[in-house]
Amino acid sequence: MRELVVLGTSSQVPTRERNHNGYLLRWDGQGLLFDPGEGTQRQMILAGVPSSAVTRICLTHVHGDHTFGLPGVLSRLSLDGVEHPVDLHYPASGDAVVRALVALARPGADLRLHPHGAAGEVAPGLVVEPLAHRVETYGYRLVEPDGRSLVPARLDAAGVRGADVGTLVRDGRWGGVTLDDVSVPRPGQGFAFVMDTAPCAGAEALAQDVDLLVAEATYADEDAALAREHRHLTAGQAGALAGAAGVGELVLTHFSSRYPDVGPLVEQARRAAAGSRRAGGTRVRAVDDLDRVRLPPRRRLV
Numbered sequence: 001m002r003e004l005v006v007l008g009t010s011s012q013v014p015t016r017e018r019n020h021n022g023y024l025l026r027w028d029g030q031g032l033l034f035d036p037g038e039g040t041q042r043q044m045i046l047a048g049v050p051s052s053a054v055t056r057i058c059l060t061h062v063h064g065d066h067t068f069g070l071p072g073v074l075s076r077l078s079l080d081g082v083e084h085p086v087d088l089h090y091p092a093s094g095d096a097v098v099r100a101l102v103a104l105a106r107p108g109a110d111l112r113l114h115p116h117g118a119a120g121e122v123a124p125g126l127v128v129e130p131l132a133h134r135v136e137t138y139g140y141r142l143v144e145p146d147g148r149s150l151v152p153a154r155l156d157a158a159g160v161r162g163a164d165v166g167t168l169v170r171d172g173r174w175g176g177v178t179l180d181d182v183s184v185p186r187p188g189q190g191f192a193f194v195m196d197t198a199p200c201a202g203a204e205a206l207a208q209d210v211d212l213l214v215a216e217a218t219y220a221d222e223d224a225a226l227a228r229e230h231r232h233l234t235a236g237q238a239g240a241l242a243g244a245a246g247v248g249e250l251v252l253t254h255f256s257s258r259y260p261d262v263g264p265l266v267e268q269a270r271r272a273a274a275g276s277r278r279a280g281g282t283r284v285r286a287v288d289d290l291d292r293v294r295l296p297p298r299r300r301l302v
């Protein structure tokens with residue numbers, strides 16, 4: 001199963017409706033917890049997510065609204081006796097902050113620290129790229145390997161049916177029929193997480209062709225001067241990023257508490273994403289706490 005469980009959606013300060021940041025990406029057997037802000041442990045309970053679902057924690061940067069939930073979540077892993085290792089990724093310059101937060105937690109979790117200081121692959125299929133914020137910040141991109149999709153009409157024409165289909169997939173051929181004869185390339189499904197940044201090349205690289213992009217939209221377009229000053233995206237900039245990158249679905253979050261209604265931000269992002277490079281266009285939505293977003297279908301090669 002692949003889905004995004006939204007734990008919190010507010011930037012800087014929580015509101016009555018929105019908790020600080022926090023997102024759990026369920027990706028087959030993995031659970032990637034992104035940017036756990038204050039209150040994440042309780043949000044997980046409200047979302048029905050057990051601590052054992054977390055296998056990897058990814059921090060974009062060490063500002064409090066993205067990290068203060070760490071001691072609580074780690075303590076809970078320990079209390080619950082979770083035995084599997086949990087990998088923690090974060091920018092290397094935040095090492096002292098991360099170690100201080102980890103030191104506050106109840107010991108016992110099998111936590112493995114992985115600081116990164118440059119773009120690259122930090123775990124199988126998981127890549128980081130630098131973003132442009134006020135402290136060292138990296139976004140994340142998770143992509144499955146490309147595969148092939150069987151074409152039923154071609155299987156029929158080649159006379160491959162029943163258990164023989166399994167043999168063909170496993171061995172790459174069945175009699176004189178090869179897998180390539182009866183299938184088409186299938187791009188791997190992709191997810192990207194772009195948080196706390198001014199528009200930059202790193203964000204573009206992360207978002208390229210992914211099926212689901214979670215992006216901050218801290219400010220409305222009319223507050224672009226504030227976004228520039230604090231090095232954040234406006235809703236329109238998030239939409240433009242997603243459209244140019246050919247994203248399947250853009251999820252807007254990390255809203256400033258100054259916008260009780262984020263509807264206008266969604267409209268701004270939609271307008272900016274119109275004319276998307278993606279066949280069929282880029283869908284745009286805002287999320288609320290405890291929303292669940294299924295991974296949209298894979299990109300089709302045309």
Ligand SMILES: [Zn+2]
Nearest residue numbers: 011012065196
């Ligand atoms: Zn933030």
